[in-house]
Amino acid sequence: MAKETPALDTELEDLPPELRWREWMGRIEAVIFASASPVPRADLARVVGQGASVDLLVEDIQAELAGRPYELVAVADGWLMRTRVRFADAIRTAADVNVQLVDLNEFEVAVLATIAYHQPLTRDGLKDIFGKDISRDLIGRLRAQELITTGPRSPRAGAPYTYVTTQKFLAVFGMASLRDLPDREGLQDAGLAS
Amino acid sequence: MKEAAKLVCEDYQTIHMLPRWVTSAQGQDIDRVAFSSGAALAMLDVVLRDPSGTLPGALLRDRLALEAAVACLKLEGRNETASDIRDVACLARAVDAFGPAGEMFGAWRRLARVNLAAGGWKDRVRKVLPAAVAEAMPDLGAPARTPVAQAGQILSDILTQFPREEAAALMLTDVTLARAVGWSRPMPLLAVHLQRKDIRVIADGAGDPVHSVHRAIFAACDGAIRMAAALNRRVAKLRAVAPKLRAKGSDEALALFLSHDAVSPSGMLSPVIKGTSVAMTDRAARRLCDRLVDLGVVRELTGRATFRLYGI
Numbered sequence: 001m002a003k004e005t006p007a008l009d010t011e012l013e014d015l016p017p018e019l020r021w022r023e024w025m026g027r028i029e030a031v032i033f034a035s036a037s038p039v040p041r042a043d044l045a046r047v048v049g050q051g052a053s054v055d056l057l058v059e060d061i062q063a064e065l066a067g068r069p070y071e072l073v074a075v076a077d078g079w080l081m082r083t084r085v086r087f088a089d090a091i092r093t094a095a096d097v098n099v100q101l102v103d104l105n106e107f108e109v110a111v112l113a114t115i116a117y118h119q120p121l122t123r124d125g126l127k128d129i130f131g132k133d134i135s136r137d138l139i140g141r142l143r144a145q146e147l148i149t150t151g152p153r154s155p156r157a158g159a160p161y162t163y164v165t166t167q168k169f170l171a172v173f174g175m176a177s178l179r180d181l182p183d184r185e186g187l188q189d190a191g192l193a194s
Numbered sequence: 195m196k197e198a199a200k201l202v203c204e205d206y207q208t209i210h211m212l213p214r215w216v217t218s219a220q221g222q223d224i225d226r227v228a229f230s231s232g233a234a235l236a237m238l239d240v241v242l243r244d245p246s247g248t249l250p251g252a253l254l255r256d257r258l259a260l261e262a263a264v265a266c267l268k269l270e271g272r273n274e275t276a277s278d279i280r281d282v283a284c285l286a287r288a289v290d291a292f293g294p295a296g297e298m299f300g301a302w303r304r305l306a307r308v309n310l311a312a313g314g315w316k317d318r319v320r321k322v323l324p325a326a327v328a329e330a331m332p333d334l335g336a337p338a339r340t341p342v343a344q345a346g347q348i349l350s351d352i353l354t355q356f357p358r359e360e361a362a363a364l365m366l367t368d369v370t371l372a373r374a375v376g377w378s379r380p381m382p383l384l385a386v387h388l389q390r391k392d393i394r395v396i397a398d399g400a401g402d403p404v405h406s407v408h409r410a411i412f413a414a415c416d417g418a419i420r421m422a423a424a425l426n427r428r429v430a431k432l433r434a435v436a437p438k439l440r441a442k443g444s445d446e447a448l449a450l451f452l453s454h455d456a457v458s459p460s461g462m463l464s465p466v467i468k469g470t471s472v473a474m475t476d477r478a479a480r481r482l483c484d485r486l487v488d489l490g491v492v493r494e495l496t497g498r499a500t501f502r503l504y505g506i
Binding site for chain 1: 270271272281282285286287290291292293294295296325326329330358496498500501
């Protein structure tokens with residue numbers, strides 16, 4: 001995108017400050033709207049003036065979208081535009097959405113969540129937690145979808161690889177960082193973990 | 195033999211603990227805590243200026259960085275221990291993803307190595323921080339105020355703006371403090387000693403950040419001085435045995451021990467000693483570490499039979 005518009009005027013000095021700000025807001029919203037994956041701050045900074053704060057611009061856009069059915073959210077290392085959660089049923093009813101960003105069954109999600117909490121974790125570590133072998137296939141599927149990647153080797157016999165979650169994992173589950181994982185105490189209180 | 199060891203210790207034992215009139219001060223009113231933290235900071239300052247030139251500063255900062263990383267992970271609801279972090283830091287190759295614990299330690303380690311006296315230090319500090327905090331990074335410190343007041347100001351500024359970026363806020367607080375007292379490198383001091391509830395209160399815009407920072411600085415300086423004294427003692431022993439080591443590359447290997455919390459013989463010493471072009475075989479690296487343990491100057495840190503890590 002940046003290559004096609006090498007001479008984009010980012011400073012917009014001929015515009016009065018207010019219009020300039022609107023134009024920057026418009027650009028940021030357009031760039032995020034056009035992208036299927038989260039747009040990192042550095043990319044957004046390239047379409048606005050040197051002194052403009054991307055955060056403030058994003059905040060202004062978010063304020064403007066307050067009543068709309070879609071929102072601008074911070075995930076992983078960037079921003080993403082998505083429909084609000086409460087319209088999920090409506091969207092599902094109108095369009096049979098079966099092409100998902102990720103395709104995971106319940107057990108795969110459980111394995112993924114375990115890795116997220118306990119990373120870096122080896123297959124042996126997973127076996128200890130689940131009480132059964134976690135197949136290489138399952139790990140392979142999670143890797144193929146770029147939800148996990150290999151971390152440092154574990155200091156055990158055979159130096160097995162550990163697995164850690166990726167930026168895409170955060171983006172898919174709408175988290176800005178691993179801190180957004182439900183906290184363990186909360187899970188225990190809800191009877192979802194022991 | 196015993197006599198010689200004692201002599202060495204006395205020669206090098208130049209670091210004194212905080213005097214009792216500082217450590218025994220009771221009470222939590224601002225007067226008291228400000229007095230104690232000022233006194234402790236001045237003592238630590240003398241230790242770090244290191245008149246005798248024996249303090250292993252890089253090693254001290256690296257170890258403090260490790261402690262800070264553990265404390266910050268805890269604040270973020272993770273419970274990796276220091277040894278988990280060591281494993282990641284020593285065993286990960288450059289191509290591996292480090293995971294949350296490795297990244298946290300990596301950030302603190304890079305921060306503690308920034309030379310604040312050299313130009314461009316601001317950019318180097320920014321690179322360690324999350325993008326959002328880096329962009330909002332204010333000019334650090336108003337020279338008119340005391341170092342602790344400057345540190346408290348930064349802490350509350352960053353925490354109220356980014357309540358979930360405790361690590362970044364603590365890093366900038368340490369940088370501000372180091373700048374204010376004229377240290378050339380940041381000391382990771384506050385993360386371990388600021389209490390979780392103090393941090394939450396400050397993030398909510400309530401409480402008195404300067405009061406909390408005073409308390410934390412006192413405890414942190416006490417801890418850092420003790421650590422410096424312990425490391426100084428062990429490093430003196432290490433330097434005393436250095437001439438006995440005849441292995442090729444032993445000088446370079448010792449330099450690595452003097453700047454890293456933990457050293458892994460495979461990976462950091464062999465095939466080449468990290469940061470140098472000196473080659474060392476796997477076997478030579480293991481033998482050197484075993485010899486250093488036999489001489490009592492280095493400890494094995496993991497208790498494992500394989501993938502051992504060594505440190506002073």
